[in-house]
Amino acid sequence: xxxxxxxxxxxxxxxxLKLAKDxxxxxxxxxxxxxxxxxxxxxxxxxxxxxxxxxxPQKGYDVNELIKHIDEFFNTSEVVDVILVxxxxxxxxxxxxxxxxxxxxxxVASFDSDRQKVDRVINNSKCYYIEELSxxxxxxxxxxxxxxxxxxxxxxxxxxxxxxxxKGILNFAPVRLKLPANIFVEDVDITMNIEKLVxxxxxxxx
Amino acid sequence: xxxxxxxxxxxxxxxxLKLAKDxxxxxxxxxxxxxxxxxxxxxxxxxxxxxxxxxxPQKGYDVNELIKHIDEFFNTSEVVDVILVxxxxxxxxxxxxxxxxxxxxxxVASFDSDRQKVDRVINNSKCYYIEELSxxxxxxxxxxxxxxxxxxxxxxxxxxxxxxxxKGILNFAPVRLKLPANIFVEDVDITMNIEKLVxxxxxxxx
DNA sequence: TAGATTGTTAATCGATTAACAATC
DNA sequence: TAGATTGTTAATCGATTAACAATC
Numbered sequence: 001x002x003x004x005x006x007x008x009x010x011x012x013x014x015x016x017l018k019l020a021k022d023x024x025x026x027x028x029x030x031x032x033x034x035x036x037x038x039x040x041x042x043x044x045x046x047x048x049x050x051x052x053x054x055x056x057p058q059k060g061y062d063v064n065e066l067i068k069h070i071d072e073f074f075n076t077s078e079v080v081d082v083i084l085v086x087x088x089x090x091x092x093x094x095x096x097x098x099x100x101x102x103x104x105x106x107x108v109a110s111f112d113s114d115r116q117k118v119d120r121v122i123n124n125s126k127c128y129y130i131e132e133l134s135x136x137x138x139x140x141x142x143x144x145x146x147x148x149x150x151x152x153x154x155x156x157x158x159x160x161x162x163x164x165x166x167k168g169i170l171n172f173a174p175v176r177l178k179l180p181a182n183i184f185v186e187d188v189d190i191t192m193n194i195e196k197l198v199x200x201x202x203x204x205x206x
Numbered sequence: 207x208x209x210x211x212x213x214x215x216x217x218x219x220x221x222x223l224k225l226a227k228d229x230x231x232x233x234x235x236x237x238x239x240x241x242x243x244x245x246x247x248x249x250x251x252x253x254x255x256x257x258x259x260x261x262x263p264q265k266g267y268d269v270n271e272l273i274k275h276i277d278e279f280f281n282t283s284e285v286v287d288v289i290l291v292x293x294x295x296x297x298x299x300x301x302x303x304x305x306x307x308x309x310x311x312x313x314v315a316s317f318d319s320d321r322q323k324v325d326r327v328i329n330n331s332k333c334y335y336i337e338e339l340s341x342x343x344x345x346x347x348x349x350x351x352x353x354x355x356x357x358x359x360x361x362x363x364x365x366x367x368x369x370x371x372x373k374g375i376l377n378f379a380p381v382r383l384k385l386p387a388n389i390f391v392e393d394v395d396i397t398m399n400i401e402k403l404v405x406x407x408x409x410x411x412x
Numbered sequence: 413t414a415g416a417t418t419g420t421t422a423a424t425c426g427a428t429t430a431a432c433a434a435t436c
Numbered sequence: 437t438a439g440a441t442t443g444t445t446a447a448t449c450g451a452t453t454a455a456c457a458a459t460c
Contacts, residue, residue: 168407201374
């Protein structure tokens with residue numbers, strides 16, 4: 001229903017708003033939020049309108065009200081359990097990053113095919129053997145997974161995730177996963193990002 | 207000149223084509239490449255046309271010719287030196303990922319403000335003290351940087367990068383950098399990605 | 413030939429941008 | 437009031453999609 005880009009921007013607005021709130025700011029203008037997302041103020045107004053938020057001239061938008069609405073949108077009152085598959089360098093970095101628990105997103109368990117890693121607790125989440133994944137996912141009704149396995153294992157692991165009932169995958173493997181359209185896949189493709197970056201920073205930018 | 211999305215897709219095409227070549231495939235059809243990028247065959251044909259590549263009915267496109275053209279587009283014959291700032295979990299993961307040297311992108315040096323890390327060689331790249339960054343960048347004519355410092359230090363580090371002559375930044379810090387328009391910034395915002403993922407995998411997807 | 417794919421043009425779609433009266 | 441910002445509509449822009457004759 002809500003377009004992908006709007007969802008992405010709402011997430012960024014929220015981060016900015018929480019910082020603003022911590023600093024004691026009580027109201028913001030659309031152009032301040034626009035700076036945050038490299039967008040325009042009209043775009044921000046449209047996003048917030050879609051969310052049912054209204055502002056006023058002179059005062060702009062109420063920070064607390066916006067946070068409340070965006071929190072509702074993302075349903076942050078409910079903790080979402082997520083699993084992570086593949087304890088390599090990136091996997092470990094993500095576990096470390098999310099252990100803070102500031103977010104409503106919680107990496108409840110991790111999985112690896114390396115027996116040496118199994119049963120260890122890395123950054124608050126216990127590592128299980130990959131074969132236990134299916135059972136864990138269905139028993140705990142997990143819907144979202146972070147996939148950090150090597151490229152060569154990505155597709156077969158994704159298939160397991162799908163059959164276990166996972167509906168969304170954040171894919172760090174440099175491979176395009178072939179999955180049915182009802183599974184939402186978000187690719188984080190760093191090699192591609194760097195190639196793009198090098199291209200545009202080498203003076204070929206329009 | 208070339209749109210961002212096309213550049214991103216070309217990078218993906220190349221990866222797919224190299225795999226195909228290794229498997230002995232000599233020609234591909236637009237729909238095969240379309241699968242790779244979750245796009246359409248018409249889109250692929252347009253991208254390749256923009257690149258000056260032409261195919262033929264029945265045979266499609268010649269794999270070697272495409273690789274040649276895309277390599278030329280990305281200028282892969284020339285090794286591009288890139289620096290990395292911030293040896294935390296993500297920084298280390300990236301160094302490990304790029305040490306293979308398969309790509310034309312080479313992380314020549316890394317920088318950190320922690321004296322303990324300085325002078326160590328982590329995954330083929332020596333770590334320097336952050337204060338040496340400016341000198342290193344200008345002396346070695348570096349144009350591209352990967353920024354993995356904590357959010358609190360991101361903006362000030364980005365300012366240093368800019369003043370040193372960096373033109374492109376891959377930003378892993380969950381902060382929107384404020385930089386002039388001539389600096390190309392690519393954000394890798396994992397928190398946002400996960401929030402988006404959770405939203406769309408929780409049944410709210412259109 | 414028949415059939416799938418090509419290059420290329422035209423139509424569609426959606427998002428962004430511009431514009432402006434209403435508001436505080 | 438004057439001025440900046442708001443909600444909202446209309447115009448623009450660009451990318452995607454559809455269409456189709458030409459090709460091997």
